[in-house]
Amino acid sequence: xxxxxxxxxxxxxxxxxxxxxxxxxxxxxxxxxxxxxxxxxxxxxxxxxxxxxxxxxxxxxxxxxxxxxxxxxxxxxxxxxxxxxxxxxxxxxxxxxxxxxxxxxxxxxxxxxxxxxxxxxxxxxxxxxxxxxxxxxxxxxxxxxxxxxxxxxxxxxxxxxxxxxxxxxxxxxxxxxxxxxxxxxxxxxxxxxxxxxxxxxxxxxxxxxxxxxxxxxxxxxxxxxxxxxxxxxxxxxxxxxxxxxxxxxxxxxxxxxxxxxxxxxxxxxxxxxxxxxxxxxxxxxxxxxxxxxxxxxxxxxxxxxxxxxxxxxxxxxxxxxxxxxxxxxxxxxxxxxxxxxxxxxxxxxxxxxxxxxxxxxxxxxxxxxxxxxxxxxxxxxxxxxxxxxxxxxxxxxxxxx
Numbered sequence: 001x002x003x004x005x006x007x008x009x010x011x012x013x014x015x016x017x018x019x020x021x022x023x024x025x026x027x028x029x030x031x032x033x034x035x036x037x038x039x040x041x042x043x044x045x046x047x048x049x050x051x052x053x054x055x056x057x058x059x060x061x062x063x064x065x066x067x068x069x070x071x072x073x074x075x076x077x078x079x080x081x082x083x084x085x086x087x088x089x090x091x092x093x094x095x096x097x098x099x100x101x102x103x104x105x106x107x108x109x110x111x112x113x114x115x116x117x118x119x120x121x122x123x124x125x126x127x128x129x130x131x132x133x134x135x136x137x138x139x140x141x142x143x144x145x146x147x148x149x150x151x152x153x154x155x156x157x158x159x160x161x162x163x164x165x166x167x168x169x170x171x172x173x174x175x176x177x178x179x180x181x182x183x184x185x186x187x188x189x190x191x192x193x194x195x196x197x198x199x200x201x202x203x204x205x206x207x208x209x210x211x212x213x214x215x216x217x218x219x220x221x222x223x224x225x226x227x228x229x230x231x232x233x234x235x236x237x238x239x240x241x242x243x244x245x246x247x248x249x250x251x252x253x254x255x256x257x258x259x260x261x262x263x264x265x266x267x268x269x270x271x272x273x274x275x276x277x278x279x280x281x282x283x284x285x286x287x288x289x290x291x292x293x294x295x296x297x298x299x300x301x302x303x304x305x306x307x308x309x310x311x312x313x314x315x316x317x318x319x320x321x322x323x324x325x326x327x328x329x330x331x332x333x334x335x336x337x338x339x340x341x342x343x344x345x346x347x348x349x350x351x352x353x354x355x356x357x358x359x360x361x362x363x364x365x366x367x368x369x370x371x372x373x374x375x376x377x378x379x380x381x382x383x384x385x386x387x388x389x390x391x392x393x394x395x396x397x398x399x400x401x
Contacts, residue, residue: 023108024209027118030199031085032109033158034209036097037078069156083157087111117143117202119214124260124316126190127223131258134216136200138182147203149210150176150185158199158212161185165207186258195220224321231330234296240289240306242320248308253278253291259305259319267309296327 026032067086073079084091092111112118117138126132136150149163162169162176164183169176173188187194200214230236242248250269256262266278273280281290289306307319 022204022206022209023110024204024211025110025112025117025202026084026087026091026211027213028087028089028111029121030087030118030212030215031083031158032087032209032211033081033083034095034097034204035073036080036082071157084109085156117213120314121215121217122314122316123217123219125219125221125318126187126194127221127259127319127322128190128192130190130223130322131186131188132190132218133258133260134185134187134198134200134218136182136185136214137179138200138202138213143202146205147207148183149201149203150174150183151199151201153197153199158201158210163203165203190220192220194218223319225324226321227324227326229326229328230296232296232298232327233330235292235294236296236325237290237292238323240291240320242287242289242306242308247284247287248310248318250309251280251282251289252307252309253280254305254307255302256305257303259307259322260316262305265304298327298329301325301327 022034024032024034067084069083069085071081071083073081080097082095082097087109089111092109094108119137124132124134134150136148138144138146138148147163147165149160149165151158151160161174162171162185164176164178175186175188177184177186182200185198195218198216198218199212200216201210201212203210226238228236228238240251240253242251250267252264252267254262254264266273266275266280268280268282273282277294279292279294281292282288283290291304291306293300302325304323304325305319306321306323307317310317
């Protein structure tokens, strides 16, 4: 309802030639952007004048004029956008957009200090193929209901990536997560193309104007990677070497895919640099840290970072290497086959083997004797017949005269 009311007031003011005023609070060193409406698309070719008590900018071709940039909105042919960069106290005035018509639209710019939501620039380092999280906080309670946005500066224009205005919380590799103080933006699988200047900001109540609140300079670097594969129950040690002209005093080990928000496990500030599970030994002469992990479990699988705390509140922590560790259960040898005794009863099987002919019955003792007698007769009978023939022949010879 409030959005519709703002829209109707804007339309009414444009139709009647009245001045529509909206307050937009900017931050020193930041930028504001507000839009000027045309009544028709022909206004794109008209002269365009930006007025304040100390400044008049006339634009017939879009481009920069010092800290001021007037350009056409690619999404709406009836809109021109004015960006004022590097805001200072002298920019806290009332600005009016005046096309060649009677329509006028004004915006008040009030600078706020750090206590009222403006934040110091922040330099954040991300690492290729890893994940990083940018924190956008809005400490003012009165800003909780305001629409918030996140954008990347491209050739002087901050192109919006995500905002709380839309229900969409994912844009390619960028994810928006709301927090009690504002929102976080996480970037997955960081690449060199992600380096650059980003801004967290607020939109005016009518959604037409934007003001930057925090500048983030994102630098992308490579990092030394190690991989280890270990077995449950083992202890492992690995090394982390830090090459820097000013060796940091507070080093730490943390676990997580995202080093900017990873969970610290042990640090050089702890007594004996040992928490029972993880321990560190810092050789400041060789600039080398030895990390030991005891009694590994499968829960220890993950990504570990070796880094150092920074004393500069305007800069992220420094990291030296990344360990990708995998912990697997111990391999167990297969047991030897258990010997079994043959049984006259075959074990039950789910698969029925093909039928085979039954063996002949085993002969008994009586039938065995009878067969022996038959064999003797068969063998002796021919011999007896031959003897009979021989005797007959001899007898005939003897009886001859």
